Amino acid sequence: MPTPASQPDRLAGLTSPAGLATLADLEAAIVACRACPRLVEWRERAAREKVARFRHWTYWGRPVPGYGDPGARLVVLGLAPAAHGGNRTGRVFTGDRSGDVLFAAMHRAGLSNQPTSVSADDGLRLQGAWVAAAVRCAPPANRPLPAERDRCLPFLVRELQLLPDARVLVALGAFGWDGALRALGVLGHAVRPLPRFGHGAEARIGPWTLVGCYHPSQQNTFTGRLTPGMLDDVLARACALAGLQGAPSAGAAGAAVARAGRAADAHTGESAKEV
Numbered sequence: 001m002p003t004p005a006s007q008p009d010r011l012a013g014l015t016s017p018a019g020l021a022t023l024a025d026l027e028a029a030i031v032a033c034r035a036c037p038r039l040v041e042w043r044e045r046a047a048r049e050k051v052a053r054f055r056h057w058t059y060w061g062r063p064v065p066g067y068g069d070p071g072a073r074l075v076v077l078g079l080a081p082a083a084h085g086g087n088r089t090g091r092v093f094t095g096d097r098s099g100d101v102l103f104a105a106m107h108r109a110g111l112s113n114q115p116t117s118v119s120a121d122d123g124l125r126l127q128g129a130w131v132a133a134a135v136r137c138a139p140p141a142n143r144p145l146p147a148e149r150d151r152c153l154p155f156l157v158r159e160l161q162l163l164p165d166a167r168v169l170v171a172l173g174a175f176g177w178d179g180a181l182r183a184l185g186v187l188g189h190a191v192r193p194l195p196r197f198g199h200g201a202e203a204r205i206g207p208w209t210l211v212g213c214y215h216p217s218q219q220n221t222f223t224g225r226l227t228p229g230m231l232d233d234v235l236a237r238a239c240a241l242a243g244l245q246g247a248p249s250a251g252a253a254g255a256a257v258a259r260a261g262r263a264a265d266a267h268t269g270e271s272a273k274e275v
Helices: 011-015 023-032 037-049 097-108 146-161 173-186 218-223 228-242 252-263
Strands: 074-078 129-133 168-172 202-205 208-213
Touching: 023 146, 074 097, 074 146, 074 173, 074 228, 097 218, 097 228, 129 146, 146 173, 168 173, 168 228, 173 208, 208 228
Parallel strands: 074 129, 074 168, 168 208
Antiparallel strands: 202 208
């Protein structure tokens, strides 16, 4: 795990208040980034070639910034945009099956005004929450390289600094957990010994509490590795830690959501296959 002293000097401009002063500045810097040639080529090729079900869409085809409430008290961190999800719509977790599951759960937890997220102009509003990805471009096979992960890290570091009320991080999958630990280490918080990822795992790191959750990928939700009730429980715990009103554990309602999700028309793109 990198420590602040071991980070390249390139972090200094992004992590200083004089570098990127607002979330709008950060968003502009993320959207303009072309630092990773492999990711640039992949995201732009996906935007050109599309898939049949989205052939009429004009794809975003650029890095995808975080999204949510600037006064957020909790941050949900995933892996990366899907090639035909966030890379298409321009908003993280929007337009893919993972987002279907995630935003439905966030709605049940009182963190969003609606349970669906299909386009950047669909009226979705987050309340007390911010959603981001550790890597901002869609990677081939949903697997960013370590160098690509590291180039994106300053964006997450600055994002956390620009969310001053946030003190709870919900990491979706092991990659999100690792990204959160790296960012908190850069911010000067002790991350040794390294806490291990697990669903429902918690780690106190400086003023932050990190909470682990299996990624809401198709692989995990279709196999039952992650159920709506399990996701609801994690978000309820995160809301309690953040001082927000959380949702009750999902019982029969959660099972109904799972059945509805499997029966829904497959209008979304692929999502990251991680645990």
